[in-house]
Amino acid sequence: MSLTLYTSARAAAPYRVRIALNLKGIEYMPVPVDLAGSEQHKAPYRALNAQKLIPTLEGAGDPLTQSLAILEWLEETHPQPSLLPTDPRDRATVRSMAGIVACDIHPLNNLRVIRALEAMNVSPDARLTWAKRWINDGFTALEPMVAKHGRGWAFGDQPTFADCCLIPQVANSARFQVDLAPYPAITAVWEASKAHPAFHAAAYEQQPDFKPA
């Protein structure tokens, strides 16, 4: 099975999937989607993903969409190394951490939302305050969870779905000038991730379509 990932260098959701693919050692072909040029709204891409969002993973029948669904599919079809602990309660904690990022931080700050605020004449300052608020709300909830459960990573001593979601969100937070000082446990995981080849290869600046700001 040969996999193609529709992705974009600076987008957080496909970054989650890149990390998981790399952690599991699954080869894939990255196809950059030009979000700034609205390629996601045009017919060829819309045929793959009716939401006009990334990521889409192709090569397993119908195109797969939604990053959390793709992470679960990768875990079920390529179980080793596992990105979830074995105990159901622990798995729930990891999935809760992933959900805090994927459901309650990132959807409020992605490109389509920032553009929608702009279209409502919300000022640049107010948009920045908006983005920071949701990131800080989410990180405030995540910080004690990471401090309690993490032993090098967000949960335990191996990367999990929680890290696949958290690390792109930390990378993203720099864009919104979020101060990480109140989040030492999250910051420690971020620092650890930089030295891990799977995370390094998935990072913004390693992507074929990366352009410096």
Place this chain on the structure above:
Amino acid sequence: MSLTLYTSARAAAPYRVRIALNLKGIEYMPVPVDLAGSEQHKAPYRALNAQKLIPTLEGAGDPLTQSLAILEWLEETHPQPSLLPTDPRDRATVRSMAGIVACDIHPLNNLRVIRALEAMNVSPDARLTWAKRWINDGFTALEPMVAKHGRGWAFGDQPTFADCCLIPQVANSARFQVDLAPYPAITAVWEASKAHPAFHAAAYEQQPDFKPA
């Protein structure tokens, strides 16, 4: 194991969990959280859920948060009846449908976000347009998926996570005056759900804290 669900009659995320608990025949004690009275921001509830969001499920060690994580935990600990198909590709489709609602529709329209728009002086009309836009974007992507995969429910002939997420979102969409006419497949599932005891018992108006608008 005795379970307590922190919930609120008109909130969509705990409604997902109520449906799943009912489908699996798991008894639980509902504890209403007074969102309008900001009970979620006060110390007793914040100790349970640092995000100050609902649902929280108590009774399995540390409180469980995030509705998708709770659905997965229920599936792993109470496998029958299953709320996921067996094939990994099909499971990914169901989880993608759930993710469209839980990651890309609902987070943009919940109480904290509508209040944040209000605080930025976004007019009631513009807030309504905002809410309708994300619901219509999501339903536009979901409609062909339900039409293709549904045989009475959102995916196949038995309720899944997709229905647990979709039905509360349809209920919620009435509040934002969303026209369901473009979504006949979604509407058919909504109609079917009204006749199902697990969905009926989970509905807004069946909750102990329900108040007519």
